[in-house]
Structure formats: structure tokens, C-alpha cells
Amino acid sequence: MTTTPSKKETKILYRCPECGSTNVFQDLNRGELICGTCGLIIDEKLIDKGPEWRAFNSEENNNRARTGSPLSLTIHDKGLSTTIDWKNQDANGKEISVRKRAELYRMRKWQIRSIVYSAQSRNLTIAMSELERLSSQLGIPKEAKETAALIYRKTLNKRLVRGRSIEGIVAASLYLACRIHKIPRPLDEIVIQARTNRKELGQSVRLILKEIDIHPPVPSAMDYIPKIGNSLGLSGKTIYTAIDIIKQAKQKGITAGKDPGGLAAASIYIAGIIQYERRTQREIAEAAHVTEVTVRNRYKDLATKLNITIKP
């Protein structure tokens, strides 16, 4: 699986309300509409309304429909299917010949395999509908959703879902997929929508990280800034300033071990003051899902360590 975020930006016909430029891009990785001139995020949580793939003939259609026909959630045999007994006796209690025994052995083997197969596809059906629900509720673009589906399939193949809730693993897959695609969604934000609790989600995330070969980048404060800045209605200039502050902080190595959300909030606070676009600590804290105190502590930290003087 590839973890390199593909730079998928499409230029579209749209005029930026901030600077009037038509240099507007659609960043499908993040699901955002961005002005290429001033950096304003015009819209986020874009929804791809078209079908997720196109087919020009029936053969392609078959090849691309990777989940097969839509499965009904009901179990086709309702648990009433034939079972083959393990006893080597016929209905009258007589011993079965060696040749028949070998045949029976093969039949049992395939029957069990088919049961495992249907159990897995049933699991996948439930999981995918849960994934669909979760990602649409969190406004997650389809690329991250696809990645999440892939991660989920891997965990399913490794039998990691056994004894755990499907919902928990789905949420964990989605969380990791978001990190891979650099669309920050903190655990807590997912917990609100997911049918799990914080503890289980955290455990599942760690389990997948350990067992599956994926290496999502450590979430950076920079990834949070556009989202927070946009929800506060800040201009592209301020957002750039905030990103710049984080870059400086990174160079000085003072970002390690700190909550990226808090750092992002602090840099936005400082950027707001510098660019005369001030927001109160409370507003920023709310948008960044941290407390005022954290904003305060981080911003004090950043200001002293980067020698930024804040004008009163």
C-alpha cells in the first residue's frame, strides 16, 4: 500500500471572494476549495457527488465493482444450512469405507471454508456500511475512505477483528486513513460520531499500527491550521502567518511532545494579533478543541522561544 499523499488538485472555475482571483483549486485530498492566490479556504467538506468510478462497458463495470452485488444484511440461510458430521459413520451407524471417508473429508474442508468466507463477507458488508455512515458524517473525502476500507480489509484478513467490535475497528481504520492523507481528525472528534468509546478506539488504533504495515506520518500542527483558521473565518494571510510560525517552531525543535491542536491554536492566536485579525483565546480554543489555558501556555511558549513581541 502506498502512503505517499498524491497531490490531487484540480483547477476549477470559481472566483475567490477575498481577492477576486480565479486561481482557485479543489484539493480533493483535504476536501477543500482553496484560492491559489491568497490562500483563502473558500469551502471545506466538499462532497463528491458523482459515482466514485466510471465504467464504459459491462466488462469494466464487472471489474470495477469490487464488492460484488449489493449484499443484503440478512443471512441467506438463517443458520439452517446442512452440516456434515465429523463421525465416520453412516446414518445406520455403520463404518464408512476408506474411499468414502476421504471424500467426506474433502467435503467437510470445503464446507468450512465456505462458512469462513461468508462470515468474512458478511462482516465486510456491515463494516462498509458503517464506514460509509461515519465518513459521510465526518465529511471525509472518498480517498481517505478508500484507504480506510483497505486498512479494514487487512485487519480482517489478519483475523484481528475477532473479539472486537466492527465499529471500533472501522473507526480506527478511518482515523489512520485520515492521518495518512493529512486530513486531521482528532480521535475525540471521531469518538463523537463512532459507536465506540475513546478507550476502545485508542486500543484498536494501536493494534492496527502494530500488526499492519502502515506508517502514517505523525500529525503536524500545520495540518490543523487551515481547518481551524477557516472555521474562525480568518484570511489567507493570517493562515500563512500561522503556518510560518509553526515552521519556525519546528526548526527550533520546540514542537516535540506537544499537542498539535494546541500548537496550531497558539500560532493562529499570534498570527491573528500580527495581522490585526484578532480572535479571543476562547474562540480559538473552541475551534481547535483545546482549552483556553492550553492556548495560553502554548502561545507564551512560542512567543518567548521565537522572540515574537506582541504589541498591545
Added chain:
DNA sequence: AAGACGAAAGTGGTTGA
């Protein structure tokens, strides 16, 4: 009156013996 600030106590997660 709202916002900013800081101290103190509490919380959940990580680390190292």
C-alpha cells in the same frame, strides 16, 4: 463586563523499573 492571566488540583496516557 468581557477577556486575559496564572495558580492549584485533577485526569488519562506513557515510561521505566
Added chain:
DNA sequence: TCAACAACTTTCGTCTT
């Protein structure tokens, strides 16, 4: 497995605009 620990939160009183 448990205690120490760092980062963050909650709460609350005080100062500033």
C-alpha cells in the same frame, strides 16, 4: 504491574481593557 512523570484540563480568583 505499579509508581513517577509530563502534558493537558478544570476551576477559580485576580488583573486589564
